[in-house]
Each structure stands twice: as C-alpha cells, then as structure tokens.
Amino acid sequence: MALQVNGVTVRYGGLTAVSGVDLSVADGEVLALLGPSGCGKSTLLRAVAGLERPDEGEIRWDGRDLADVPVHRREFGLVFQDGQLFPHRDVAGNVAFGLRMRGVERGGQADRVAELLELVGLAGYERRRVTELSGGEQQRVALARALAPHPRLLLLDEPLSALDRALRDQLAVDLADLLRRTGTTALLVTHDHDEAFTLADRVAVMSAGRLLQVGRPAEVWRRPATERVARFLGCTAVVPARVANGVVTSALGDAAVGADAPDGPARLGLRATALRVAGEGESGGITAEVVQRVHRREHVRLLVRVPGVAAAGIENGADGADGAAGTAGAVGTLDATAPVGSAPSPGDEVRLVLDPDGLALLPA
Amino acid sequence: MAQDGARLSRPGAGRVRPAGRARLAGLALAGAAALPLGFLAVFFAWPVAAIVGIGLRSTERGPSVLALLTSAETWSLVGFTLGQAVAATALALLAGMPVAFLMARCAVPLRGLVRLLVTLPFVLPTVVVGMAFRTLFAGSDDGSVLAIVLANGFFNVAVVARTVGGLWAHTDRRAEDAARALGASRWRAFTSVVLPSLTPAITSAAAVVFLFCSTSFGVVLVLGAARYRTLETEIYLRTVQLLDLRGAAALSLLQLAAVVAALALGARARRRRETALRLRRAAETVRRPQGGEWGVVALAAGVVALLMVPIVGLVVRSLSTVDGWSLVGYRALLGSGQNDTLGGVSGLAAAVNSLRTAFDATLLAMALGVLASVALSRLPRRSPRFAHAMDVALMLPLGVSAVTVGFGYLVTMDALPGDFRTSPLLVPFAQALVATPLVVRTVLPVLRAVDDRLRQAAATLGAGPFRVWREVDLPMVGRAVLAAAGFAYVVALGEFGATSFLARPDAPTLPVAVGRLISRPGELNNQMAYAACALLMALTAAVVLLVERARVAEVGEF
Numbered sequence: 069m070a071l072q073v074n075g076v077t078v079r080y081g082g083l084t085a086v087s088g089v090d091l092s093v094a095d096g097e098v099l100a101l102l103g104p105s106g107c108g109k110s111t112l113l114r115a116v117a118g119l120e121r122p123d124e125g126e127i128r129w130d131g132r133d134l135a136d137v138p139v140h141r142r143e144f145g146l147v148f149q150d151g152q153l154f155p156h157r158d159v160a161g162n163v164a165f166g167l168r169m170r171g172v173e174r175g176g177q178a179d180r181v182a183e184l185l186e187l188v189g190l191a192g193y194e195r196r197r198v199t200e201l202s203g204g205e206q207q208r209v210a211l212a213r214a215l216a217p218h219p220r221l222l223l224l225d226e227p228l229s230a231l232d233r234a235l236r237d238q239l240a241v242d243l244a245d246l247l248r249r250t251g252t253t254a255l256l257v258t259h260d261h262d263e264a265f266t267l268a269d270r271v272a273v274m275s276a277g278r279l280l281q282v283g284r285p286a287e288v289w290r291r292p293a294t295e296r297v298a299r300f301l302g303c304t305a306v307v308p309a310r311v312a313n314g315v316v317t318s319a320l321g322d323a324a325v326g327a328d329a330p331d332g333p334a335r336l337g338l339r340a341t342a343l344r345v346a347g348e349g350e351s352g353g354i355t356a357e358v359v360q361r362v363h364r365r366e367h368v369r370l371l372v373r374v375p376g377v378a379a380a381g382i383e384n385g386a387d388g389a390d391g392a393a394g395t396a397g398a399v400g401t402l403d404a405t406a407p408v409g410s411a412p413s414p415g416d417e418v419r420l421v422l423d424p425d426g427l428a429l430l431p432a
Numbered sequence: 433m434a435q436d437g438a439r440l441s442r443p444g445a446g447r448v449r450p451a452g453r454a455r456l457a458g459l460a461l462a463g464a465a466a467l468p469l470g471f472l473a474v475f476f477a478w479p480v481a482a483i484v485g486i487g488l489r490s491t492e493r494g495p496s497v498l499a500l501l502t503s504a505e506t507w508s509l510v511g512f513t514l515g516q517a518v519a520a521t522a523l524a525l526l527a528g529m530p531v532a533f534l535m536a537r538c539a540v541p542l543r544g545l546v547r548l549l550v551t552l553p554f555v556l557p558t559v560v561v562g563m564a565f566r567t568l569f570a571g572s573d574d575g576s577v578l579a580i581v582l583a584n585g586f587f588n589v590a591v592v593a594r595t596v597g598g599l600w601a602h603t604d605r606r607a608e609d610a611a612r613a614l615g616a617s618r619w620r621a622f623t624s625v626v627l628p629s630l631t632p633a634i635t636s637a638a639a640v641v642f643l644f645c646s647t648s649f650g651v652v653l654v655l656g657a658a659r660y661r662t663l664e665t666e667i668y669l670r671t672v673q674l675l676d677l678r679g680a681a682a683l684s685l686l687q688l689a690a691v692v693a694a695l696a697l698g699a700r701a702r703r704r705r706e707t708a709l710r711l712r713r714a715a716e717t718v719r720r721p722q723g724g725e726w727g728v729v730a731l732a733a734g735v736v737a738l739l740m741v742p743i744v745g746l747v748v749r750s751l752s753t754v755d756g757w758s759l760v761g762y763r764a765l766l767g768s769g770q771n772d773t774l775g776g777v778s779g780l781a782a783a784v785n786s787l788r789t790a791f792d793a794t795l796l797a798m799a800l801g802v803l804a805s806v807a808l809s810r811l812p813r814r815s816p817r818f819a820h821a822m823d824v825a826l827m828l829p830l831g832v833s834a835v836t837v838g839f840g841y842l843v844t845m846d847a848l849p850g851d852f853r854t855s856p857l858l859v860p861f862a863q864a865l866v867a868t869p870l871v872v873r874t875v876l877p878v879l880r881a882v883d884d885r886l887r888q889a890a891a892t893l894g895a896g897p898f899r900v901w902r903e904v905d906l907p908m909v910g911r912a913v914l915a916a917a918g919f920a921y922v923v924a925l926g927e928f929g930a931t932s933f934l935a936r937p938d939a940p941t942l943p944v945a946v947g948r949l950i951s952r953p954g955e956l957n958n959q960m961a962y963a964a965c966a967l968l969m970a971l972t973a974a975v976v977l978l979v980e981r982a983r984v985a986e987v988g989e990f
Contacts, residue, residue, distance in 0.1 A: 165893050169894030214892070
C-alpha cells in the first residue's frame with residue numbers, strides 16, 4: 069500500500085471536520101473522495117498533504133509515518149480548484165518551480181517542462197504569462213506544475229469545478245487518460261459524480277466527516293451501502309424489494325440486477341431514469357398519470373403519480389442529494405422518462421417499466 | 433513515474449520534530465515583531481515618557497498640571513486645534529471624493545497624471561506647503577485661519593483619494609447596477625449602495641487625515657504666525673522658547689490621548705477594509721463616464737487644478753523678485769544666506785545633507801517596516817489581540833508631537849553608549865520613526881492579500897518556509913516594497929518637526945535651512961527659501977514619479 073490513512077481525525081476548535089477515517093491508496097491507483105461540500109473531504113486531503121495536522125490517527129507512506137515530515141518534504145503534488153499559479157512567473161517558470169526546489173539543473177528543467185506541456189496539450193506555451201491563460205489552460209498548467217517533479221502522490225482538490233461544463237467534461241477525459249498513461253498515484257477530491265467516476269479506480273463516499281463506502285465506481289453506483297450513499301448518488305426514491313436469481317421484484321415492477329445480487333429482501337433506489345414509458349412491444353409494467361412534463365436534452369422528464377404508491381411503502385426523496393437529481397419529492401409522485409418523439413402530456417395515462425440503468429440495489 | 437522508491441526514501445537529515453519546527457517558526461516571527469517594537473520602545477516610547485515624566489515631576493513654581501489641563505486657555509487651544517482639524521478633514525473629504533471616483537471608476541485619458549498630481553501635495557515637506565500658501569495669502573502677515581485649513585486640506589486630499597479610490601476600484605459595480613435596475617436614480621444608488629460599502633475606507637481616511645491635521649506643525653508654524661497656535665506648535669513654543677516643560681508635558685499627554693483614540697478608530701475601519709479587499713479586479717470596474725458622471729469628473733479636474741495653484745505659485749514666487757524674473761534665489765543657494773543666516777553652511781550643502789540623511793532613514797525604515805509587516809501579516813492567526821495592539825503602536829509616531837520626540841531624544845539619548853545625542857544617526861533615527869508607519873501601511877495590505885494557497889502550492893512543490901517567503905511573498909510585494917521605499921524617502925526628506933530639533937547647527941537639512949531662512953529678515957533670505965522649497969518640490973516630484981511607475985496594485989493605502 070502506498071498511502072495509508074489510519075483513524076485520522078481533524079478538528080477545528082469544537083468542529084470535527086474529519087472523524088476516524090481509514091483509507092488506503094495503492095501504487096498507481098486513483099482514488100476519489102466523493103461527497104457534498106462541507107463533508108470534510110478537502111480537510112482530509114489537506115491532512116495528507118501536510119497542511120493540516122491530524123488530531124488523532126496517522127498517515128503513512130510506504131509504511132512510514134509522515135507526522136514528522138513537513139509539507140515541502142513529502143513530495144506530494146497538489147492541484148487546487150483554481151490553479152493558484154504564481155502570477156509573477158510565466159508558464160515555464162511555474163512548471164519548473166518544483167524542479168528548481170529539488171535542484172534539477174537548468175537543461176533538465178527545460179526538457180521536463182517541454183515534456184509536461186506536451187503532455188497536458190500546451191506545447192510551446194513556455195513563455196506565456198499565466199494571467200493571460202483561460203481557466204482550462206491555467207488548470208492544465210497547474211497540473212503540469214504538480215506533475216513535473218515526479219510526485220509520489222498527486223493530490224487533486226476539485227480540480228475541474230471552477231471550469232464550465234463542456235470544458236470540464238473534456239478535461240476530465242484528458243486528465244483520466246493522463247493519469248493512466250503516467251501511472252500516477254492520485255487522491256482526488258470532488259463533489260461531482262461524473263468527475264469521480266471518469267477519473268477514479270475506486271471511489272470513497274464521505275459525509276459529515278466519515279467514510280460511508282469505498283469501492284469501484286460501478287459497485288458504489290449500483291450497490292450503495294446505505295440509503296444516504298444512494299441519495300447522494302442521485303436516487304430520489306427508495307422502495308422495498310426482493311431479489312431472486314438476479315431479478316429484483318417490487319411494487320413498481322421487475323428488473324434484472326445482475327447475477328451477483330444475493331437473494332432475499334432488499335431495497336431498490338430509483339434515479340430519475342429508473343422508470344421509462346414502455347414501448348409498443350413491451351409487456352408488463354405499471355400505469356401512472358403524468359403530472360408534469362419537462363424537456364431535457366436527450367429525453368423528456370416526466371413527473372408521474374402512481375396509484376397506491378403510499379400503500380407500497382415508498383420513501384421518496386425528502387432530502388434529494390443535489391440539484392442534478394430528479395424533481396420527485398411531493399408525496400406520491402415519481403420521476404420517469406419518455407422519448408422526445410412521443411412524449412405524453414400532463415393528465416395522460418402512461419404505462420411505465422423499470423430501466424436497470426437507473427436502479428441501485430441497497431441492502432434491506 | 434513516481435514510484436522509484438530509492439529516490440523517495442530520502443534520509444531525514446536536518447529534519448526537525450514538528451513541535452520544534454513550530455517553535456522555530458514562532459521564534460522567527462517573534463524576532464520579526466520584536467525588532468520594530470524594540471526600536472519603538474527605545475527611540476519613541478522612552479524619550480516621550482521621559483519628557484512627560486520631567487514635566488509632571490517638575491518642582492518649579494507655577495500652575496499645577498491639573499490647573500493647566502483645566503484652564504480656559506488650554507481648552508481654547510484644544511478647541512482651535514480640533515476645530516481647524518475638523519474643517520480641514522471635511523475639506524479633504526469633499527475634495528477627495530470626486531478625485532477618488534475619477535481614479536477608481538472612470539476610463540478617461542490622463543488618469544495616471546491625475547494620480548501623480550494628487551499625490552504630490554501629500555509628500556511635499558510641510559514647510560514647503562506653508563511657504564506655498566504664504567505666497568497666496570501674502571496680505572495677511574499676522575496669520576490666517578483660512579490659510580491653515582486650506583493648507584492642511586491641500587495636504588490630505590491625496591490620502592482620501594487614494595484610500596477611498598483603492599477600495600472603490602475593487603468594489604463590484606454590479607451591486608450598483610442592480611440598484612439602478614430596481615429603479616434607483618444614479619444619486620440614490622450612490623448613497624444607498626456605494627457609499628455604505630465605502631464607509632470603512634472613508635472612516636479610515638478621515639481618521640488618518642484628522643490625525644495629520646491636528647498634529648500638523650510646519651504648516652501652522654509658518655501660516656499661523658504668532659497669532660494662531662495649535663497644541664503642536666504650543667508644545668514647541670513652551671519647550672523651546674518658554675522652557676515651560678511642565679506645560680509642554682501636560683499638553684503632550686492631552687495630545688497623546690486624542691491620537692490613541694483616533695488611531696484605534698482608524699485601525700478598526702482598516703481591518704474591515706483589508707478583509708474586503710479581494711472583491712473585483714480593478715480593471716473590471718473602470719468604464720467611460722456617462723451623463724451626470726461627467727459633472728463629477730469636471731469637479732475632480734477642478735480639484736486637481738486647485739491643488740496645482742499653490743505649487744505653481746511657489747515656483748513663480750521663487751523666480752520673481754522686485755526687479756522682475758531672476759534666478760537670484762537659486763544662485764544664493766550656493767552661499768549661506770544674507771548675513772550668513774545658515775552659519776557657514778551653503779544651501780547646496782544642506783541639500784546634500786538632506787539626501788544623505790533621508791537615505792539612511794529610508795534604509796532603517798524599510799528594515800523595520802518590512803519586518804513589522806511580515807510579523808503583522810502572520811501574527812493574527814496566532815494572537816489576534818497582540819497583532820492589533822502592535823498595529824496601533826506602530827502608527828503612534830505619526831500622531832505624537834515630533835517636537836516632543838525630538839526634545840525627548842535630547843534628554844534620554846546620552847544614556848545610550850557613546851552619547852547618542854551627538855551621533856550623526858540621531859536625525860535618521862527620528863525620521864525613520866515617522867517613515868516606518870507609511871512603509872507598514874503600504875506593504876502590509878499587499879502581504880495580507882497574497883492567497884495563502886499560493887504559499888501552500890509552493891510548499892507542496894518542495895519549498896521550505898523561508899524559500900516560500902523568498903519565492904512567493906517577496907516577488908509579489910516587491911513593487912509595494914519599492915513604492916514604500918520611495919514614500920519613506922520623501923517623508924524623511926521633508927521631515928521638519930523632529931529634525932529642526934535634532935539637526936546640528938553645522939548640518940541642517942534643507943527644510944531646516946528653509947525654516948531658519950524665513951525666521952530671519954532679508955529679501956535674499958526669503959528668495960533663497962522659496963528657491964530651496966522649489967528644489968525640494970522637484971526632488972519630491974521626481975521620487976513620486978518613480979514610485980508611481982513601480983506601482984501595480986492599488987492596494988497600498990497612501
């Protein structure tokens with residue numbers, strides 16, 4: 069294990085920001101700390117960097133305790149949300165900073181700077197002033213600067229959050245590719261699922277200073293350990309269900325959930341895309357009444373009322389995790405999707421079937 | 433790439449345990465704070481305390497200190513001091529606001545020139561300003577209250593314009609736009625949105641201006657003649673001419689109390705301002721004036737034009753004699769004045785002496801001021817109360833009678849090894865005392881505005897604490913440090929109160945020489961004094977020009 073975090077607690081006065089967190093990151097692995105803002109994930113990252121002192125617990129690198137190692141001797145790279153480039157140095161001066169601190173001679177610095185700028189897609193930018201760069205370019209330079217001195221561990225604090233959406237998606241793909249190619253060990257902090265799932269080998273979901281679940285992205289996405297994790301990951305409603313032979317059965321219908329799901333009672337988490345209007349040839353499903361219709365980019369989002377929903381024991385999203393999740397919330401209503409071409413109108417009766425891609429399976 | 437373990441497990445040589453490291457950083461910080469505070473204690477607190485002590489203990493016959501403090505004469509003195517200071521502060525605020533608006537918000541040509549012209553009066557030696565206004569009020573030889581108020585206001589327009597303009601330039605324009613969109617007139621938007629957000633800067637500026645005006649020495653001495661006296665000139669009069677130490681000490685105490693109150697108010701406003709610093713980039717808030725805003729711009733232009741009147745008047749006066757235009761005053765600077773007024777020292781020698789003394793004072797003020805700024809920028813996290821107290825303490829020399837300080841030096845400095853009273857360093861030390869607060873006020877805001885995460889980024893890239901300071905802090909405050917040095921230099925160059933007390937007769941500075949020249953009769957002396965003032969002004973203008981070029985951020989306060 070490269071990085072090991074054992075029982076780390078960080079307090080600010082009376083406030084416990086991080087509470088007894090255990091975590092490990094393997095050589096070459098990218099781990100994402102995912103959680104809502106204020107959950108303590110950035111504090112944990114800062115503790116690993118050496119910028120905060122843990123009140124309890126220890127942080128080890130290759131087995132060695134880092135408590136006595138100051139920030140500048142840890143050889144961990146850090147990328148902030150907003151770059152924090154040195155405004156008085158040009159692009160090359162920023163990227164070469166860590167190399168200079170480690171006493172790399174000039175020729176070596178120039179070669180490495182060129183190599184890194186090539187890597188982040190900014191070849192030839194050496195003499196540019198950092199204040200003239202766009203937000204995306206600044207972030208690329210910040211990344212090159214952190215990577216230049218071969219950090220043992222790269223720490224990324226919401227590296228893409230300050231960018232606009234299109235740029236963020238593009239840079240996330242580029243960054244994922246870059247981390248894989250260079251085999252960099254990295255710890256990433258983000259509140260954005262897409263960012264975490266694009267970049268990380270494993271995801272650790274954090275809330276209120278504690279780790280709720282650690283696992284591969286698909287696993288965390290499809291099998292949240294608790295309702296809290298499920299809601300943070302976009303589930304707006306949870307219904308009781310039962311699994312048998314890889315098929316889950318609930319009041320809302322049946323769906324395949326994979327052979328690895330253990331038989332027995334369970335709960336089903338519904339994301340905004342969990343229910344869709346059944347096609348012509350499809351059988352089964354439930355009937356519901358359309359309450360509201362909203363056009364989205366790829367599909368039409370419906371708010372539906374399902375008769376007998378309360379009787380089925382559905383707990384729905386009183387604390388929907390974030391704005392990107394569905395609009396369901398009023399008692400007795402659920403989210404559903406319809407194809408753009410044949411979207412029903414409010415008042416229409418529709419037949420809905422479960423879509424396995426919009427489901428998460430929780431323990432009972 | 434990052435996994436060649438051999439390189440990574442670097443031996444931990446030279447590594448200090450965390451507790452030890454924290455203590456080391458704490459010690460460095462304590463040192464940075466102790467040096468300026470120590471200087472302040474020895475070269476400010478001690479002399480002032482000694483003078484006050486002498487006054488209070490004095491066994492001479494005469495009215496008691498209490499009787500002095502309660503006498504009608506004292507209170508009419510206090511009344512006049514405060515009254516003229518209030519009037520001058522109001523004047524400076526009224527004249528400074530349009531200029532602040534022009535400098536902060538308007539994309540008009542010659543903005544840089546306006547900034548330069550407005551700054552010039554502030555750094556002019558007080559004696560020069562006094563002389564400039566004397567040329568304008570030539571008829572009233574027995575002193576003029578109007579001249580005193582105008583001169584003090586003239587001095588401080590720059591403080592208002594720069595302090596308020598600095599915050600104004602960083603205030604988000606959109607709040608104002610929102611108010612306008614909600615139906616507020618331009619004026620209404622200004623009074624209900626802009627003015628409240630500028631209040632901290634206005635309060636801070638008003639406190640500083642009030643302080644300068646109520647302790648102004650050279651101006652009142654030159655323009656008040658024998659008739660109008662403030663606490664400051666009265667203290668001077670009692671110590672130097674009447675040898676009434678008890679009276680002087682009592683008045684010093686009174687002044688000290690007023691100064692501390694004004695400083696505390698200013699420091700409070702200042703802290704609020706520094707936290708509100710990172711609002712918008714200045715460039716985003718500048719635009720072409722529209723409609724009624726042109727009226728304000730015209731007003732500002734009028735203020736700047738008025739500021740130029742005394743300056744131009746002085747230059748004209750220095751060149752005109754009863755026989756018409758002449759350089760006789762300038763030529764006379766090569767000699768020592770009519771009837772050897774300067775006692776064998778030529779005006780030129782005094783000028784050279786000024787330059788040298790101011791240089792020494794600047795070096796000292798820079799060392800102390802930068803150290804204090806570093807300490808003040810790092811201390812608040814550890815001990816906010818101490819930082820606050822230190823901030824106020826460092827400003828004190830600005831407000832305490834320079835005369836008291838000067839006289840205090842004479843009675844205490846012989847106790848220092850080698851009889852410091854006769855040391856050529858005495859004058860630079862006194863001047864550094866006055867210049868240091870300006871250095872702090874210029875460098876500290878910039879240091880505080882440096883994002884801590886930049887330092888953290890540098891640390892994660894392998895820079896130790898001192899390397900971080902050298903690589904991040906120093907380059908970013910570099911220009912502010914240069915600007916501070918320039919200001920310190922002109923302030924030292926123009927210092928009159930303490931210097932007139934401490935400069936040895938055979939080594940006067942230029943302002944002291946001017947003071948001597950105008951106190952003796954003789955048309956040539958007068959002409960020579962005006963020429964010397966013009967020379968000082970040119971020197972000051974040159975330094976200010978250099979400072980302006982070095983300046984980037986409008987974060988500093990002066």
